[in-house]
Amino acid sequence: MPVGSKVKQCLANLESAQADLESFALETNDQAAKQLYAQCAQQVKGAIEPLKQRVRQIEHEEPQYRGY
Amino acid sequence: MTFWQQVFFSVDILSLTALMMRGIIMYTLIVLVTRVMGQREVGNMTTFDAVVTITVGNIAAAPMFNNEDSVIRPAIAIVTLGVLHVMTSAAGTRWPHWRRLVGGQPVVLIKDGKVLEENLRAARLTLDDLMQELRLKEAPRLSDVEVAVMEPRGRISVIKRPQVQPATRGDLGLPAQRTGLPAILVVDGKIQHKNLKQAGLTEGWLRARLRRSGITDLKQVAVAQVDAGGALYVDRTDDALAPPVSRAKPALAARLKKTAAQLERFALDTADPEARQQYREAARRVREALERLAPLLRASDRFAGVLPTPEPESDEAKRRLERWAPGRNKPGEG
Structure with a gap:
């Protein structure tokens, strides 16, 4: 069951998306867009948290996937 | 007379x-x-x-x-x-x-970081002159200089110690692609047939490549240049109005969409109800972010700063934009 690594990949994707959003927020000069990007970065962060928790659980249940 | x-x-x-x-x-x-x-x-x-x-x-x-x-x-x-x-x-x-005898010969001024004062005198240079030249060559530390030579034409060439030389692709073992000499193929809408032939390309190839980047009329091309790898660079005559659109934002949208789908898949695959709940929650948040971002990521801001932002198409989009970015679409602006 290689779910562990898949979930981690997914997590990494989300983290990079969050970083992208934050950098867009910095780049744009449009105040409204800046705000929107920042809010969405927070939103994605909200999705990252439960996923991180899930990764910890998987690692706990199946230690052979630790570190993947 | x-x-x-x-x-x-x-x-x-x-x-x-x-x-x-x-x-x-x-x-x-x-x-x-x-x-x-x-x-x-x-x-x-x-x-x-x-x-x-x-x-x-x-x-x-x-x-x-x-x-x-x-x-x-x-x-x-x-x-x-x-x-x-x-x-x-x-x-x-x-x-x-x-x-x-006629043209003079090179004089070694520094060898292995040691200044050869005698040669410096023979070249009628002061230490100040030498230091000035070293600074210009970005080797202000004498200890960084392996060799400095006064050339017959009056210039000073400086060879730095390998320790302070930038690493090359060869040093790093990176693949090195031949750059060759790039050729200009189109100038002001006119095909440069001589260059085209020298680059070993045909007019048909060029026209096909231009069509692929959305150019049907040669007049739209200010400059087209091809490099040795066959990559074509096109500068359009109307580039003040339509700068190349960044793909970063659509790419981000695609990535978010993919992640949401993956999370939903995990939710379906798992047998553990708690885990399912966690995946669903994460997917929901990603979808929500995606929905909020839709107006920004879709309306690629190729005109940002040049033209007013285009109106969102639907009332729904407008409402969303208003909710998350108040004041962006006030009536009378835009």
Whole structure:
């Protein structure tokens, strides 16, 4: 069951998306867009948290996937 | 006193037209002689080159405005100098000893970080001169310099120790692609057939590539350049209005969409109800973020800062934009 690594990949994707959003927020000069990007970065962060928790659980249940 | 006599010989009175004729003759002569003498630029001359050139200029100057000078004698002097110079240079290419005698030879100023004071004196350089040159060559620390050489043309070349030299692709074991000489294929909408042929490409290929990047009319192309790898760069005539659109934002949207789908898949696959809940929650948040971002990520801001942001298409989008970015679409703006 290689779910562990898949979930981690997914997590990494989300983290990079969050970083992208934050950098867009910095780049744009449009105040409204800046705000929107920042809010969405927070939103994605909200999705990252439960996923991180899930990764910890998987690692706990199946230690052979630790570190993947 | 005929016109041509005035032009060529020493006379008492010089008419205006004859004066101009002298100018034309000397100019042509100088151009010819300097061409024959070689095409080194002024900054790249040996002292010897420079002296000969200045002498030629001096000789040429007087007869152009002085009625007491004849043109014939300076002309002969110039031609003689030119021929001599060419012969000396030619001799230099054949006999190295002669070359060193005439053109000077390189003098080593620094070796392994040690300044060779004697050679510095021989080159009539001060330490200040040397340090100035090192700073310009971005090697201000003497210990970083492996070799510094005063070249015969008056420049100083600096070779830095490998420790302070930037790593090359070879050092890092990175693949090195041949850059070759890029060729300009289109200028102002006109195909440069000669360059096209030299690059080994055909007009059909070029037109197909342009069509692929959305250009049907050659007039839209200001410059098209191809590199050795076959990549085509196109600069459009209307680029002030339509700069290349960044793909970063659509890519981000796609990535978020993919992640949401993956999370939903995990939720379906897992047997653990708690885990399912966690995945669903994460997917929901990603979808929500995606929905909020839709107006920003879709309406690629290619006109950002140039034109007002386009109106969102639907009322729904407008409402969303208003909710998350108040004041962005006030009536009367946009």
